[in-house]
Amino acid sequence: MSDERLIGEPLIEVRDLSVTYEARRGAFIKRTEFIRAVKRVSFMVRRGTTMGLVGESGSGKSTIGKAILRLAPIEAGSIKYDGNDLTKLDEKAFMPYRKRVQTIFQDPYASMNPRHSIASIVAEPLKVHAPEMSMQDREDRVAELLVKVGLPADSMNRYPHQFSGGQRQRICVARALSSKPEFIICDECVSALDVSVQAQIVNLLQDLQEELGITYLFIAHDLAVVEHICSDALVMELGEIVEQGPTDHLYHAPKHPYTQRLLEAVPKMPTIVGVG
Ligand SMILES: Nc1ncnc2c1ncn2[C@@H]1O[C@H](COP(=O)(O)OP(=O)(O)OP(=O)(O)O)[C@@H](O)[C@H]1O
Ligand SMILES: [Mg+2]
Numbered sequence: 001m002s003d004e005r006l007i008g009e010p011l012i013e014v015r016d017l018s019v020t021y022e023a024r025r026g027a028f029i030k031r032t033e034f035i036r037a038v039k040r041v042s043f044m045v046r047r048g049t050t051m052g053l054v055g056e057s058g059s060g061k062s063t064i065g066k067a068i069l070r071l072a073p074i075e076a077g078s079i080k081y082d083g084n085d086l087t088k089l090d091e092k093a094f095m096p097y098r099k100r101v102q103t104i105f106q107d108p109y110a111s112m113n114p115r116h117s118i119a120s121i122v123a124e125p126l127k128v129h130a131p132e133m134s135m136q137d138r139e140d141r142v143a144e145l146l147v148k149v150g151l152p153a154d155s156m157n158r159y160p161h162q163f164s165g166g167q168r169q170r171i172c173v174a175r176a177l178s179s180k181p182e183f184i185i186c187d188e189c190v191s192a193l194d195v196s197v198q199a200q201i202v203n204l205l206q207d208l209q210e211e212l213g214i215t216y217l218f219i220a221h222d223l224a225v226v227e228h229i230c231s232d233a234l235v236m237e238l239g240e241i242v243e244q245g246p247t248d249h250l251y252h253a254p255k256h257p258y259t260q261r262l263l264e265a266v267p268k269m270p271t272i273v274g275v276g
Contacts, residue, residue, distance in 0.1 A: 007048035017077035052226035052233030106188035166197035
């Protein structure tokens, strides 16, 4: 994983990124509609840090995450990762980045096959990225990852429905970690959890960052969580970044009227404190 000497160096530099989806609309007369989901967005994420990405529903947050993984139609701009422009690589050259970058989504249940055991789910990235690994080594690695995320190693032979929402999200964290990524996109990964469980997952992510030097892009609409976990944040409105900077500046002295409105819309939440 991350070399400690590189902590604080730029890992991702996004410049003038635009993403436009094409959608076929109309029940009888078909027409193509262009949805400009992301418009000329630029930002940088440093190694070993957590960048927040906030904005209302539909503002383009997930699209940015997908564009980094080349799962969204990039129209223009560049995404430099460790100095290489991901938008210019062919599929073969891009393959290693599928290992280096992982995503954790909001709904862990939806991203797991309910008929697969936890061992099989956590090992999914290993099967793709380390096919040479023996069954025994894979099992040892899964057991080690489960303990790392705070689940008993004997969870391996159980199935997703036998876990709570928070435990399922821990399983997703273990799965994301299995390919030893440097960068994890957390797309609303705590939004569906109770506040106390949110705090546990957030603390787990922070502990892993400290231990492994992982860099996060933390997408959320809950500003209280972003303030807690992120050193810097980006504020998106209608596909554009309207404000960015250190989170405490954004929260205590928001400059853009949209950031002020977002803050006013948030019910005052108790600050997340370290739980388990
Ligand atoms: N595959 C797609 N095809 C067409 N339009 C899409 C597609 N995915 C997203 N969009 C549109 O792009 C815009 C941005 O969507 P995106 O999912 O990035 O928003 P978001 O900020 O993540 O929202 P949310 O907070 O609800 O998750 C929206 O208008 C959405 O309808
Ligand atoms: Mg989204």
